[in-house]
Amino acid sequence: AFKKSLGQNFLIDTNILHNIVSEADLTKEKGVIEIGPGIGALTEQLGRAAKKVMAVEIDQRLLPILQDTLSPYENIEVVHGDVLELDLKKLIEEKMTGVEKLSVVANLPYYVTTPILMKLLEERLPLENIVVMIQKEVAERIAAKPGTKDYGSLSVAAQFYAETEVAMIVPASVFIPRPNVDSAVIRLKVRDRPPVEVDDQDVFFRVVRSSFAQRRKTLLNNLMNGLFPKTQKDDVIQMLADIGIDPTRRGETLSLDEFARLANEGMRRGLIT
Numbered sequence: 234a235f236k237k238s239l240g241q242n243f244l245i246d247t248n249i250l251h252n253i254v255s256e257a258d259l260t261k262e263k264g265v266i267e268i269g270p271g272i273g274a275l276t277e278q279l280g281r282a283a284k285k286v287m288a289v290e291i292d293q294r295l296l297p298i299l300q301d302t303l304s305p306y307e308n309i310e311v312v313h314g315d316v317l318e319l320d321l322k323k324l325i326e327e328k329m330t331g332v333e334k335l336s337v338v339a340n341l342p343y344y345v346t347t348p349i350l351m352k353l354l355e356e357r358l359p360l361e362n363i364v365v366m367i368q369k370e371v372a373e374r375i376a377a378k379p380g381t382k383d384y385g386s387l388s389v390a391a392q393f394y395a396e397t398e399v400a401m402i403v404p405a406s407v408f409i410p411r412p413n414v415d416s417a418v419i420r421l422k423v424r425d426r427p428p429v430e431v432d433d434q435d436v437f438f439r440v441v442r443s444s445f446a447q448r449r450k451t452l453l454n455n456l457m458n459g460l461f462p463k464t465q466k467d468d469v470i471q472m473l474a475d476i477g478i479d480p481t482r483r484g485e486t487l488s489l490d491e492f493a494r495l496a497n498e499g500m501r502r503g504l505i506t
C-alpha cells in the first residue's frame with residue numbers, strides 16, 4: 234500500500250512527532266502548512282498545537298483516511314495536489330486568514346526535498362520557520378559552513394534566505410517502511426532580508442554556481458570557465474585582489490559575504506552582465 238515513488242515513509246514514533254512539533258514554536262495563534270500528511274499522524278499533533286493547519290497531499294488514495302483520522306479537528310484542512318504545482322501564496326491568502334505567523338512543518342518526501350525547499354524560500358512566502366524531516370546528508374549540506382566538505386550551492390542558497398540548524402538526527406527505524414538512509418530534522422528560521430548586501434540576486438547566484446562548478450579547481454579557474462570566459466584573466470585577478478580574495482582559493486571556502494562582494498564588484502566593473 235506504500236508508494237515508494239511518492240516517498241512514502243510514515244513516522245510511527247510519537248516522541249519524534251512531539252519533538253518535531255516543538256521545534257516549530259507553535260502557539261494557538263499561529264498557522265502551519267504541512268506537506269505530505271500521509272495518514273495524518275503529524276497532522277493531528279499540529280492541529281493540537283496550532284490555530285490552523287493546511288495539509289497538502291498528492292496521493293488521492295490517502296484522502297479518505299485523512300478525512301477519517303482528522304474529522305475531530307475543525308482547524309485542519311486537507312488540500313489535494315502537488316505542492317510543487319500549487320499556488321501557495323494564493324492558498325495562504327485564502328486559508329490562513331487571522332493567523333499571527335505561519336510555518337511549514339513536514340516529514341518531506343525525500344525525492345523532492347530540494348525543489349520543495351527552494352520553492353518555499355524563493356517565493357518569499359510569509360513564513361516564520363520551516364521545520365522538516367529530510368535525508369541526513371541533505372540536512373548537513375544545507376547547514377554546512379564554508380570550507381567544509383558539505384558546503385555547496387545548496388548551503389549558500391538556504392543560508393541566503395534562512396538561518397539553518399540541524400535540530401536532530403533520526404534513525405531509519407522510526408519509519409514504516411524503513412528508508413535506506415538516515416534522516417534529520419532541519420530548522421530554517423526564515424530571514425526578513427538576506428544577511429549580505431546583494432545588488433543583483435541573479436548575478437549573485439550565478440557567481441555561486443560557477444564558483445562551485447568543479448570542486449578541485451581554483452576559484453579563478455572556475456570563474457574563467459563559467460562566468461568570465463571573454464574577460465582578460467588579469468582583470469579578474471586584479472578585481473579579486475582589490476576585494477581581498479586570493480584567486481588560488483577553492484570556491485567552497487568563500488563565505489556568503491565574499492560571494493556578495495565578488496558579484497557586486499564584478500557588476501560594477503562591467504565584467505559580469
Ligand code: SAM
Pocket residue numbers: 239240241242243244245268269270271272273274275276289290291292314315316317339340341342343345
Ligand atoms: N507526514 C507523514 C508522516 O510523517 O508519517 C507522511 C510523510 S511521507 C515521508 C511523504 C508524504 O508526502 C507522503 O504522504 C506522500 O504521498 C506525500 N507527497 C509526495 N510527493 C508530494 C508532492 N509533490 N506534493 C504533496 N505531497 C506529496
